[in-house]
Amino acid sequence: MINFWSSLLRRLSRQGVLVFASSFIIHLSASAGYAGGPYVVWVNLDHSFDGERIDSVVADFVASNSINCDGQWKSGDSLLYMKKRPPLIDDDLVRKVFLKRDAIQRKYLSDALRKYSEIGFRHYDGLDGIVVYSNQGVAKMMSLTTKKKEIQSVVLASRGNRPMKKDVEDAFCALLPPITRAP
Incomplete structure (x- = not known):
C-alpha cells in the first residue's frame, strides 16, 4: 500500500499533490462526524377523514423532490416516522404532552425520542423530535x-x-426540529 501511494505522489506535480491532499482531507472531514437527518416522528391526533387528508398532504410533501425546508430536510437522508413509530410514543402520551402540557410526560416523551434505536437500521442514536397535528x-x-x-x-x-395544503406544508417546515443527535 505504501508503494502505491509513493508512486502516485511521484507522478503528480507539486500542485496536483496539494489539490489531491486537500480534497482527500476535505472528504475525510465531511464524512467524519456527520449526523444525517433530521429524524422525526409524525403523530396525527385527528383520526377523522380530515385528519387522514392531513396525513396524505404530509406524506406527499415529504416524498416529493421539491421539499427542502430551507435546507433542513435532506431527501434520502431525513426520516419521518409516520406509520411506524417508537413503541413508547402513543396517542395518549402525545395528548398529555401537547394538549394538556404535562411537564412530567414531556420529559418522558423527550427521553423516548432521545433513546430510540432501531436494530438493523443505519442509526442507533435517537430521534430529533416530533411533529403533531391536532x-x-x-x-x-x-x-x-x-x-x-x-x-x-x-x-x-x-x-x-x-x-389548506400550502399551510400544512409551510407549518411542517417551520416546525421541523433541528438535528439534535451527536455526529
Whole structure:
C-alpha cells in the first residue's frame, strides 16, 4: 500500500499533490462526524377523514423532490416516522404532552425520542423530535425538539375551517426540529 501511494505522489506535480491532499482531507472531514437527518416522528391526533387528508398532504410533501425546508430536510437522508413509530410514543402520551402540557410526560416523551434505536437500521442514536397535528378546537401543528422544553405551535385554520395544503406544508417546515443527535 505504501508503494502505491509513493508512486502516485511521484507522478503528480507539486500542485496536483496539494489539490489531491486537500480534497482527500476535505472528504475525510465531511464524512467524519456527520449526523444525517433530521429524524422525526409524525403523530396525527385527528383520526377523522380530515385528519387522514392531513396525513396524505404530509406524506406527499415529504416524498416529493421539491421539499427542502430551507435546507433542513435532506431527501434520502431525513426520516419521518409516520406509520411506524417508537413503541413508547402513543396517542395518549402525545395528548398529555401537547394538549394538556404535562411537564412530567414531556420529559418522558423527550427521553423516548432521545433513546430510540432501531436494530438493523443505519442509526442507533435517537430521534430529533416530533411533529403533531391536532384539530381539537382549532387546527394546528406543534413540535417538540428532543432535549428541549418548549413546544412550538402554528395555527393552520380557525375553528370549523379546513387547513389548506400550502399551510400544512409551510407549518411542517417551520416546525421541523433541528438535528439534535451527536455526529
